[in-house]
């Protein structure tokens with residue numbers, strides 16, 4: 001059975017990584033997927049491979065969302081996935097003492113402003129039917145402090161909280177428009193490439209990144225897509241305002257626990 005049969009699904013940042021996997025899985029489940037991304041070339045290629053529609057969309061830009069609203073005025077599923085770490089062009093100081101205001105704002109503009117605009121678009125596209133599912137991709141970093149990536153952690157914590165405001169607002173209006181956040185940790189995607197590098201120590205770096213993860217491995221994009229489909233589907237009809245960790249057990253315990 002196709003779990004998203006006939007549902008119009010918008011996915012941001014769908015050109016690669018987690019967004020691409022979510023778009024592919026949603027299409028496989030019968031969704032009419034509109035894959036969006038700031039990267040037009042990669043986005044078009046991904047959409048062609050999946051067999052879905054592509055629209056260019058920079059999540060930071062209100063005008064882009066207005067254009068999408070004109071093109072796709074109704075949607076049943078919106079996945080706010082586009083995000084950046086701020087380390088895309090190599091290491092930069094993002095700790096609370098040395099991060100520049102410019103770098104801080106650049107991360108929040110994509111991750112937080114983009115999610116705010118995506119949720120606002122989604123409400124407009126769903127309220128006539130009074131039903132729908134918004135899935136916001138936050139992070140494990142939105143649940144704990146990350147000293148070296150303070151801007152990223154702050155933006156993802158805000159995404160988690162805004163998810164709950166959206167969920168409660170929609171419920172207050174009497175709409176069955178659900179909004180939930182997903183919190184992945186260490187999912188092997190191109191986002192990690194700048195941090196892993198290509199040198200001889202790549203394997204050692206990978207092992208170090210997951211050394212504290214109980215399952216001792218990176219997660220896969222398919223594992224995130226499976227949860228996104230579940231939250232998007234009618235099977236999750238009573239699930240709203242909640243958060244779903246996909247972290248190999250990382251947040252289940254504490255390094256400081258006795259024994």
Ligand SMILES: NC(=O)c1ccc[n+]([C@@H]2O[C@H](COP(=O)([O-])OP(=O)(O)OC[C@H]3O[C@@H](n4cnc5c(N)ncnc54)[C@H](O)[C@@H]3O)[C@@H](O)[C@H]2O)c1
Nearest residue numbers: 013015016017018038058059082083139184186187189191
């Ligand atoms: N990979 C992980 O380990 C991990 C862990 C936790 C959370 N996440 C989150 O999952 C989401 C996807 O991450 P990923 O690892 O697939 O990243 P990625 O870097 O592989 O892909 C991100 C995509 O977003 C697009 N994008 C960037 N800026 C954009 C903008 N302004 N407007 C529209 N599109 C834009 C990029 O072009 C790219 O296609 C992000 O929100 C990320 O923070 C990832």
